Amino acid sequence: MPGQRPIAETERMIRAKLGEAPVHHDQMAMVGNIHRAAAAVRQHVENSVLRGSDLTWTGFVVLWVVWIWGRMETRLVAAEAGISKGTLTGVARTLASRGLVRRSEHPSDGRRVLLSLTDEGEELMQSLFPQFNEEEVFVAAQLSDEESRRTADALRRVVVQIEAHGEERRRQLLDGEPPVPRRSGRRRAKDAPRT
Incomplete structure (x- = not known):
């Protein structure tokens, strides 16, 4: 890079x-x-491969999650994609405006929203994923198939460690206190009134 x-x-x-x-x-x-x-x-x-479809990595991951799992609740899409619900809201709006996903109310709870791929979104993923996978092959070209499997397994174990023990570790590090809310990164202007 x-x-x-x-x-x-x-x-x-x-x-x-x-x-x-x-x-x-x-x-x-x-x-x-x-x-x-x-x-x-x-x-x-x-x-490279996402540029031609005018997609970001996050947009592609959201499409991937809904393509693999089918229609699902937005909070679950966000969790599977590893993004916040707020980030998903913006990404889903963009994808919906492009006709790639459909937002609909949950059948039993109007406060919840479901995402599904449109026919256009389905066609895009069917044509785009093979190209995406070719780039996965490209970036792993220095590894043999066996090394790729071992690396994937090792990384999977890292994820499992965090999923199984991360919350307990965070509580230990914070002496049982809840984490401080995240900031957006923006700082309030010095002269701006507090709200």
């Missing part, structure tokens, strides 16, 4: 900076490389 240092140089600099500090370098490198690999794959796919 342009503008980034090669990964080997980054790892050398980290070791030099931290020196003899009691740090678990292998685990730090693994977590850092998960993030770096995910960002590199996302950027590559958005700038």
Whole structure:
């Protein structure tokens, strides 16, 4: 990725900076490389196969979830896609305005919303996914099939660890307190009145 240092140089600099500090370098490198690999794959796919369909990574993931699972409640789509309900609202509106998804009321609770693919959304996913999968093959080209399976299994175990024990760990780290609400990243202007 342009503008980034090669990964080997980054790892050398980290070791030099931290020196003899009691740090678990292998685990730090693994977590850092998960993030770096995910960002590199996302950027590559958005700038190649998704560009022609005018989709973001998140838009594609939402389409993928609904394509695989079928009509489902928005809160479940958000959870499966790994995004907030607020983010899903914006993405779903964009996809609906393009005629790719349909929003409908839940049959027994009008407060809940269901998402489903339109015929156009179904056709897009059927034609787009094989191209997407070719890019998955491209980004994994340095790995054999067996290495890809082992890597997928190792990453699956990371996810299972967080799913099974993450909440307990967060409570320990926060001394049982609930987490502070997330900020949007925007700061209130100094002269803006508080609401």
